[in-house]
Amino acid sequence: xxxxxHDGREDGLEPLEPLDVRSAGSFAEMLDAMGKTAFGGRELGxxxxxxxxxxxxxxxxxxxTVSGAMTIAKMGKVICEMIxxxxxxxxxxxxxxxxxxxxxxxxxxxxxxxxxxxxxxLYEAGYNRVYDTLEMESNLDDVAKVVAxxxxxxxxxxxxxxxxxxxLVGRRLSEVRQMPSVLGCAYERDVPVYVPAFTDxxxxxxxxxxxLKRREGAGNQKDLDAFFSAAxxxxxxxxxxxxxKRVLKAKRLGIFTIGGGVPRNWAQQIGPFxxxxxxxxxxxxxxxxxxxxxxxxxxxxxxxxxxxxxxxEGVSWGKFLSPEEGGRFAEVHCDATIAWPILIRAxxxxxxxxxx
Numbered sequence: 001x002x003x004x005x006h007d008g009r010e011d012g013l014e015p016l017e018p019l020d021v022r023s024a025g026s027f028a029e030m031l032d033a034m035g036k037t038a039f040g041g042r043e044l045g046x047x048x049x050x051x052x053x054x055x056x057x058x059x060x061x062x063x064x065t066v067s068g069a070m071t072i073a074k075m076g077k078v079i080c081e082m083i084x085x086x087x088x089x090x091x092x093x094x095x096x097x098x099x100x101x102x103x104x105x106x107x108x109x110x111x112x113x114x115x116x117x118x119x120x121x122l123y124e125a126g127y128n129r130v131y132d133t134l135e136m137e138s139n140l141d142d143v144a145k146v147v148a149x150x151x152x153x154x155x156x157x158x159x160x161x162x163x164x165x166x167x168l169v170g171r172r173l174s175e176v177r178q179m180p181s182v183l184g185c186a187y188e189r190d191v192p193v194y195v196p197a198f199t200d201x202x203x204x205x206x207x208x209x210x211x212l213k214r215r216e217g218a219g220n221q222k223d224l225d226a227f228f229s230a231a232x233x234x235x236x237x238x239x240x241x242x243x244x245k246r247v248l249k250a251k252r253l254g255i256f257t258i259g260g261g262v263p264r265n266w267a268q269q270i271g272p273f274x275x276x277x278x279x280x281x282x283x284x285x286x287x288x289x290x291x292x293x294x295x296x297x298x299x300x301x302x303x304x305x306x307x308x309x310x311x312x313e314g315v316s317w318g319k320f321l322s323p324e325e326g327g328r329f330a331e332v333h334c335d336a337t338i339a340w341p342i343l344i345r346a347x348x349x350x351x352x353x354x355x356x
Contacts, residue, residue, distance in 0.1 A: 026356030027346035040332070044339055047294045047330035048346050054254030054292035054328075055087050055347065061250035062292075064088035067261035067307075069130045071101035071182065072110055073337050078344055080180040083191050085353050087344070088256065090246065091186060091193045092263040095201020098166065098183065098193065099143060100135060102203070105173055105181030106146055108139040140202050146172070147206040161238030162195040165207065192246070194239045196266040207232050244270060247288050254292035258336045260299065260307025268319045275318055289321045290314075293329040296336045296343070 009015065017036040024030035028048065035045020054060050064082060071079075079101075082088040104110065111127075111134040122129055126137035150168050170187030178184060186193045198204045211232040221227055247253065247270050257264050268290070275287040290311075299308035311329040314320040321327035332339050348354040 026349045027342060028349045028356070031343070031346045040334055043330065043332045044334070044343060047296070047332050047339075047343055048350075050292055050328050050330040051087070051256070051294050051343065051347055052350060054256075054294075055351070057252060057254070057292070059251035060254045060292065061089050061247065061252070062087060062254040062256060063090045063092060063267050063290075065092040065255065065257045065263040065267045066097055067094050067259035067263050068336065069096065069100065069133070070258060070336065071097050071104060072130050072133050072135055074104075074110070075337060075340065076101045076104055076182050077180060078341055079182050080185040081344055081348060082256070083182075083185045083189050084180075085348060085351060086189075087347065089191060090243070090267075091182075091191060092243075092267045093193060093195055094261065094263060095162075095195045095198050095203050098195060099140070099202035099206075101182045102143050102146065102169065102173075103135065103139040105178050105184065106142060107178070108136065108142060110135055110139075143202060144206040144209070147203060148210050151207065151210050156233040159233045159235035159238065161234070161236060161242065162198040163192040163239050163242060165198075165203075166193040166195065169203075192242065194243060194266070196236065196239065197262045198234070198236065207234070240273075243267075244273065248274070248285055250288070252292075253288055253290045255290045255294075257293070257295040257297070258340060259297050260305065260309065265306050268314060268317075271319045272317060287318060289325075289327075290319060291321050291327055293320065293327075294332070294343075295330070296332045296334060296339050298333055298335055300333075 016038065017033070019033055019037050019041070021030070024033055031045045031048040033045070034041040035049060037045070054062055064079070066079065070076070079091070083091070113129055113132045113134050119129060122134070128135045128137055147169065150172050154168055166183050167187055170183035170193070173179065173181045173184035174187050183193060195201065199208070211230070212227070215230050255267060271287050271289055274285050277283055278285055278287070293311045295311065297307050299305065301308040301310055310331065311320050311327070315322045315327070320329070345354070349356050
Protein backbone atom coordinates (compact mmCIF):
# COMPACT_ATOMS: atom_id res chain seq x y z
CA UNK A 1 0.00 0.00 0.00
CA UNK A 2 1.41 3.34 -1.04
CA UNK A 3 1.73 6.01 1.71
CA UNK A 4 -0.14 9.27 1.25
CA UNK A 5 2.51 11.91 1.93
CA HIS A 6 1.31 15.09 3.64
CA ASP A 7 2.67 18.61 3.83
CA GLY A 8 3.34 19.50 7.47
CA ARG A 9 2.35 23.14 7.12
CA GLU A 10 -0.95 22.25 5.49
CA ASP A 11 -1.63 19.88 8.40
CA GLY A 12 -0.95 22.69 10.88
CA LEU A 13 2.33 21.34 12.24
CA GLU A 14 4.67 23.82 13.90
CA PRO A 15 7.93 24.18 11.97
CA LEU A 16 11.32 24.14 13.71
CA GLU A 17 14.11 26.58 12.93
CA PRO A 18 17.93 26.32 12.96
CA LEU A 19 19.45 27.97 16.04
CA ASP A 20 21.40 31.09 15.11
CA VAL A 21 23.47 31.92 18.20
CA ARG A 22 24.85 35.08 16.60
CA SER A 23 21.48 36.74 16.13
CA ALA A 24 20.31 36.36 19.76
CA GLY A 25 20.84 39.65 21.56
CA SER A 26 19.76 38.45 24.99
CA PHE A 27 19.09 35.36 27.07
CA ALA A 28 15.37 35.81 26.39
CA GLU A 29 15.91 35.88 22.65
CA MET A 30 18.18 32.83 22.85
CA LEU A 31 15.57 30.84 24.78
CA ASP A 32 12.82 31.90 22.39
CA ALA A 33 14.97 30.59 19.54
CA MET A 34 15.77 27.39 21.47
CA GLY A 35 12.03 26.83 21.84
CA LYS A 36 11.98 26.23 18.07
CA THR A 37 14.68 23.55 18.23
CA ALA A 38 14.46 20.12 19.90
CA PHE A 39 15.21 18.03 22.98
CA GLY A 40 16.30 19.86 26.16
CA GLY A 41 16.74 23.16 24.36
CA ARG A 42 13.10 23.16 23.31
CA GLU A 43 12.05 22.28 26.86
CA LEU A 44 13.87 25.31 28.24
CA GLY A 45 12.48 27.60 25.56
CA UNK A 46 8.95 26.39 26.23
CA UNK A 47 9.50 26.87 29.97
CA UNK A 48 10.18 30.57 29.37
CA UNK A 49 6.93 30.81 27.43
CA UNK A 50 4.91 29.28 30.28
CA UNK A 51 6.75 31.32 32.93
CA UNK A 52 5.90 34.48 30.97
CA UNK A 53 2.25 33.50 30.89
CA UNK A 54 1.88 32.84 34.61
CA UNK A 55 4.05 35.78 35.71
CA UNK A 56 2.18 38.31 33.56
CA UNK A 57 -1.23 36.93 34.55
CA UNK A 58 -2.30 39.45 37.19
CA UNK A 59 -4.86 37.01 38.59
CA UNK A 60 -2.37 34.16 39.04
CA UNK A 61 -0.90 33.26 42.43
CA UNK A 62 2.54 31.72 41.77
CA UNK A 63 3.89 29.11 44.18
CA UNK A 64 7.64 28.40 44.12
CA THR A 65 8.63 25.00 45.53
CA VAL A 66 12.30 24.17 46.04
CA SER A 67 14.04 20.98 47.11
CA GLY A 68 17.64 19.83 46.83
CA ALA A 69 20.66 21.66 48.21
CA MET A 70 20.01 24.79 46.18
CA THR A 71 21.34 27.42 48.59
CA ILE A 72 24.53 25.52 49.36
CA ALA A 73 24.83 25.32 45.54
CA LYS A 74 24.74 29.16 45.58
CA MET A 75 21.29 29.52 44.02
CA GLY A 76 19.94 31.64 46.89
CA LYS A 77 20.10 34.89 44.95
CA VAL A 78 18.10 33.26 42.15
CA ILE A 79 15.29 32.68 44.67
CA CYS A 80 15.66 36.29 45.86
CA GLU A 81 15.33 37.54 42.27
CA MET A 82 12.13 35.56 41.78
CA ILE A 83 10.65 36.94 45.00
CA UNK A 84 11.70 40.54 44.38
CA UNK A 85 10.54 40.55 40.74
CA UNK A 86 7.13 39.13 41.64
CA UNK A 87 7.72 35.68 40.16
CA UNK A 88 6.95 33.97 43.47
CA UNK A 89 4.00 34.89 45.71
CA UNK A 90 4.52 31.90 48.01
CA UNK A 91 7.62 29.80 48.70
CA UNK A 92 7.51 26.18 49.87
CA UNK A 93 10.91 24.77 50.70
CA UNK A 94 12.92 22.20 52.57
CA UNK A 95 14.32 23.39 55.87
CA UNK A 96 17.85 22.64 54.71
CA UNK A 97 17.57 25.21 51.91
CA UNK A 98 16.56 27.88 54.40
CA UNK A 99 19.28 26.89 56.91
CA UNK A 100 22.12 26.90 54.36
CA UNK A 101 20.73 30.11 52.92
CA UNK A 102 20.77 31.66 56.38
CA UNK A 103 24.39 30.62 56.74
CA UNK A 104 25.19 32.51 53.55
CA UNK A 105 23.00 35.48 54.51
CA UNK A 106 24.88 36.22 57.73
CA UNK A 107 28.19 36.40 55.87
CA UNK A 108 29.48 32.85 56.21
CA UNK A 109 31.14 30.86 53.44
CA UNK A 110 30.67 27.54 51.66
CA UNK A 111 33.69 25.87 50.11
CA UNK A 112 34.61 23.66 47.17
CA UNK A 113 35.17 20.03 48.20
CA UNK A 114 38.70 18.66 47.86
CA UNK A 115 38.30 14.96 46.89
CA UNK A 116 41.75 14.13 48.30
CA UNK A 117 40.17 14.37 51.77
CA UNK A 118 38.21 11.39 53.07
CA UNK A 119 34.75 11.88 54.52
CA UNK A 120 36.10 10.76 57.89
CA UNK A 121 38.73 13.52 57.72
CA LEU A 122 36.03 16.00 56.76
CA TYR A 123 33.93 14.98 59.77
CA GLU A 124 36.84 15.38 62.16
CA ALA A 125 37.59 18.85 60.74
CA GLY A 126 33.96 19.94 61.05
CA TYR A 127 33.30 20.00 57.30
CA ASN A 128 29.89 18.72 56.22
CA ARG A 129 29.90 17.57 52.57
CA VAL A 130 27.03 18.03 50.13
CA TYR A 131 28.30 16.30 46.97
CA ASP A 132 31.04 18.71 45.78
CA THR A 133 30.52 21.49 48.34
CA LEU A 134 31.27 21.93 52.05
CA GLU A 135 29.19 23.52 54.80
CA MET A 136 31.17 24.33 57.94
CA GLU A 137 29.76 22.92 61.18
CA SER A 138 30.83 26.21 62.74
CA ASN A 139 28.54 27.97 60.24
CA LEU A 140 25.60 25.98 61.53
CA ASP A 141 26.54 26.86 65.12
CA ASP A 142 26.42 30.53 64.12
CA VAL A 143 23.05 29.99 62.43
CA ALA A 144 21.78 28.48 65.69
CA LYS A 145 22.84 31.65 67.52
CA VAL A 146 20.88 33.79 65.06
CA VAL A 147 17.78 31.61 65.49
CA ALA A 148 18.14 31.71 69.28
CA UNK A 149 18.48 35.50 69.18
CA UNK A 150 15.28 35.76 67.16
CA UNK A 151 13.35 33.34 69.37
CA UNK A 152 14.59 35.07 72.54
CA UNK A 153 12.74 38.20 71.42
CA UNK A 154 9.56 36.26 70.64
CA UNK A 155 6.86 35.34 73.14
CA UNK A 156 5.00 32.18 72.09
CA UNK A 157 1.46 32.87 73.32
CA UNK A 158 0.15 30.06 71.11
CA UNK A 159 1.55 27.44 68.73
CA UNK A 160 3.16 28.78 65.56
CA UNK A 161 3.91 27.33 62.13
CA UNK A 162 7.09 27.41 60.09
CA UNK A 163 5.99 30.45 58.07
CA UNK A 164 5.71 32.53 61.24
CA UNK A 165 9.19 31.50 62.40
CA UNK A 166 10.67 32.16 58.97
CA UNK A 167 9.04 35.58 58.90
CA LEU A 168 10.65 36.46 62.25
CA VAL A 169 14.07 35.42 60.99
CA GLY A 170 13.47 37.34 57.76
CA ARG A 171 12.55 40.46 59.71
CA ARG A 172 15.82 40.23 61.66
CA LEU A 173 17.82 39.88 58.41
CA SER A 174 16.02 42.87 56.92
CA GLU A 175 16.52 45.01 60.05
CA VAL A 176 20.28 44.45 60.18
CA ARG A 177 20.51 44.65 56.34
CA GLN A 178 21.93 41.18 55.81
CA MET A 179 20.56 41.32 52.31
CA PRO A 180 19.84 39.97 49.81
CA SER A 181 18.78 36.88 51.71
CA VAL A 182 15.93 34.51 50.89
CA LEU A 183 14.04 35.03 54.15
CA GLY A 184 14.87 38.75 54.21
CA CYS A 185 13.53 39.28 50.69
CA ALA A 186 10.46 37.20 51.50
CA TYR A 187 9.80 39.33 54.60
CA GLU A 188 10.13 42.60 52.68
CA ARG A 189 7.78 41.40 49.92
CA ASP A 190 5.33 39.78 52.39
CA VAL A 191 5.86 36.37 50.78
CA PRO A 192 5.23 33.47 53.18
CA VAL A 193 7.87 30.72 53.31
CA TYR A 194 6.46 27.36 54.37
CA VAL A 195 8.69 24.45 55.42
CA PRO A 196 6.37 21.45 55.76
CA ALA A 197 9.09 19.11 57.11
CA PHE A 198 10.46 21.75 59.48
CA THR A 199 11.99 19.36 62.01
CA ASP A 200 13.98 17.74 59.19
CA UNK A 201 16.41 20.67 59.09
CA UNK A 202 19.07 22.55 61.00
CA UNK A 203 16.60 25.35 61.77
CA UNK A 204 14.10 22.86 63.15
CA UNK A 205 16.81 21.36 65.36
CA UNK A 206 17.84 24.87 66.41
CA UNK A 207 14.31 25.48 67.69
CA UNK A 208 14.37 22.11 69.47
CA UNK A 209 17.68 22.76 71.26
CA UNK A 210 16.64 26.32 72.07
CA UNK A 211 13.49 24.98 73.71
CA LEU A 212 15.34 22.21 75.57
CA LYS A 213 17.95 24.63 76.88
CA ARG A 214 15.33 27.00 78.27
CA ARG A 215 13.31 24.39 80.13
CA GLU A 216 13.77 23.78 83.86
CA GLY A 217 16.20 20.99 84.66
CA ALA A 218 17.70 21.03 81.16
CA GLY A 219 20.92 19.43 82.40
CA ASN A 220 19.21 16.24 83.63
CA GLN A 221 19.84 13.66 80.90
CA LYS A 222 19.18 10.54 82.97
CA ASP A 223 15.41 10.62 82.74
CA LEU A 224 14.74 10.70 78.97
CA ASP A 225 10.98 10.87 79.43
CA ALA A 226 11.33 13.98 81.57
CA PHE A 227 14.04 15.53 79.39
CA PHE A 228 11.94 15.32 76.20
CA SER A 229 8.60 15.94 77.89
CA ALA A 230 7.92 19.52 76.75
CA ALA A 231 7.89 20.06 72.99
CA UNK A 232 8.11 23.53 71.41
CA UNK A 233 4.82 25.27 70.73
CA UNK A 234 4.82 24.38 67.04
CA UNK A 235 1.85 23.33 64.92
CA UNK A 236 2.32 22.51 61.20
CA UNK A 237 -1.42 22.81 60.59
CA UNK A 238 -1.00 26.56 61.00
CA UNK A 239 0.93 26.45 57.73
CA UNK A 240 -1.59 24.23 55.97
CA UNK A 241 -4.58 26.37 56.88
CA UNK A 242 -2.82 29.64 56.05
CA UNK A 243 -1.75 28.23 52.66
CA UNK A 244 -5.28 26.98 52.00
CA LYS A 245 -6.77 30.43 52.63
CA ARG A 246 -4.32 32.11 50.26
CA VAL A 247 -4.92 29.57 47.52
CA LEU A 248 -8.70 29.69 47.81
CA LYS A 249 -8.63 33.47 47.40
CA ALA A 250 -6.70 33.22 44.11
CA LYS A 251 -8.45 33.23 40.74
CA ARG A 252 -5.73 31.18 39.07
CA LEU A 253 -2.73 29.19 40.26
CA GLY A 254 0.78 28.64 38.90
CA ILE A 255 3.60 26.51 40.26
CA PHE A 256 7.34 26.72 39.63
CA THR A 257 9.10 23.62 40.89
CA ILE A 258 12.75 22.83 41.48
CA GLY A 259 13.11 19.10 42.08
CA GLY A 260 10.26 17.41 43.92
CA GLY A 261 10.05 16.00 47.41
CA VAL A 262 7.91 17.25 50.27
CA PRO A 263 7.74 20.91 49.11
CA ARG A 264 6.26 19.94 45.74
CA ASN A 265 3.74 17.45 47.10
CA TRP A 266 2.68 19.67 50.01
CA ALA A 267 2.00 22.57 47.65
CA GLN A 268 0.20 20.43 45.07
CA GLN A 269 -2.02 18.51 47.48
CA ILE A 270 -4.12 21.58 48.17
CA GLY A 271 -6.61 20.51 45.48
CA PRO A 272 -7.25 17.07 46.98
CA PHE A 273 -7.33 18.61 50.49
CA UNK A 274 -10.12 21.01 49.58
CA UNK A 275 -11.95 18.32 47.61
CA UNK A 276 -12.02 15.85 50.50
CA UNK A 277 -12.91 18.69 52.90
CA UNK A 278 -16.01 19.35 50.80
CA UNK A 279 -16.96 15.66 50.89
CA UNK A 280 -16.21 14.96 54.54
CA UNK A 281 -17.06 18.29 56.15
CA UNK A 282 -19.85 19.43 53.83
CA UNK A 283 -18.21 22.66 52.65
CA UNK A 284 -18.73 24.06 49.17
CA UNK A 285 -15.32 25.42 48.16
CA UNK A 286 -14.27 25.29 44.52
CA UNK A 287 -11.39 22.78 44.49
CA UNK A 288 -8.26 24.67 43.30
CA UNK A 289 -6.27 23.38 40.36
CA UNK A 290 -2.94 24.63 39.04
CA UNK A 291 -3.32 26.10 35.57
CA UNK A 292 0.36 26.86 34.91
CA UNK A 293 3.45 24.88 35.84
CA UNK A 294 7.20 24.90 35.19
CA UNK A 295 9.34 22.09 36.58
CA UNK A 296 13.13 21.78 36.45
CA UNK A 297 14.41 18.37 37.51
CA UNK A 298 16.64 15.68 35.95
CA UNK A 299 14.69 12.84 37.57
CA UNK A 300 13.17 10.38 35.04
CA UNK A 301 9.54 9.42 35.42
CA UNK A 302 10.13 5.66 35.48
CA UNK A 303 11.61 5.58 39.00
CA UNK A 304 8.08 6.25 40.25
CA UNK A 305 9.02 9.06 42.64
CA UNK A 306 7.39 12.46 42.89
CA UNK A 307 10.49 14.27 41.64
CA UNK A 308 10.04 12.66 38.23
CA UNK A 309 6.25 12.71 38.24
CA UNK A 310 4.75 14.59 35.30
CA UNK A 311 2.14 17.30 35.62
CA UNK A 312 -0.09 15.11 33.48
CA GLU A 313 -0.09 12.48 36.22
CA GLY A 314 -1.14 15.17 38.69
CA VAL A 315 -4.29 15.78 36.63
CA SER A 316 -5.49 12.34 37.73
CA TRP A 317 -5.17 13.42 41.37
CA GLY A 318 -7.15 16.61 40.89
CA LYS A 319 -4.06 18.80 41.34
CA PHE A 320 -3.81 20.32 37.85
CA LEU A 321 -6.07 21.41 35.03
CA SER A 322 -5.72 19.24 31.95
CA PRO A 323 -4.55 20.86 28.68
CA GLU A 324 -8.15 20.55 27.45
CA GLU A 325 -9.20 22.71 30.42
CA GLY A 326 -6.51 25.32 29.77
CA GLY A 327 -3.58 23.82 31.67
CA ARG A 328 -0.16 24.97 30.41
CA PHE A 329 2.92 23.16 31.62
CA ALA A 330 6.63 22.89 30.80
CA GLU A 331 9.03 20.31 32.18
CA VAL A 332 12.79 20.76 31.85
CA HIS A 333 14.86 17.63 32.44
CA CYS A 334 18.08 19.26 33.56
CA ASP A 335 20.20 20.05 36.62
CA ALA A 336 18.55 23.11 38.14
CA THR A 337 21.91 24.84 38.66
CA ILE A 338 22.23 24.96 34.86
CA ALA A 339 18.73 25.68 33.60
CA TRP A 340 17.25 27.75 36.44
CA PRO A 341 19.63 30.76 36.36
CA ILE A 342 19.39 30.99 32.57
CA LEU A 343 15.60 30.89 32.68
CA ILE A 344 15.31 33.54 35.40
CA ARG A 345 17.87 35.80 33.71
CA ALA A 346 15.82 35.60 30.52
CA UNK A 347 12.63 36.39 32.40
CA UNK A 348 14.20 39.39 34.15
CA UNK A 349 15.24 40.74 30.73
CA UNK A 350 11.73 40.12 29.46
CA UNK A 351 10.25 42.05 32.39
CA UNK A 352 12.62 45.00 31.86
CA UNK A 353 14.35 44.32 35.18
CA UNK A 354 17.70 43.79 33.43
CA UNK A 355 19.16 45.01 30.16
CA UNK A 356 20.49 42.31 27.78
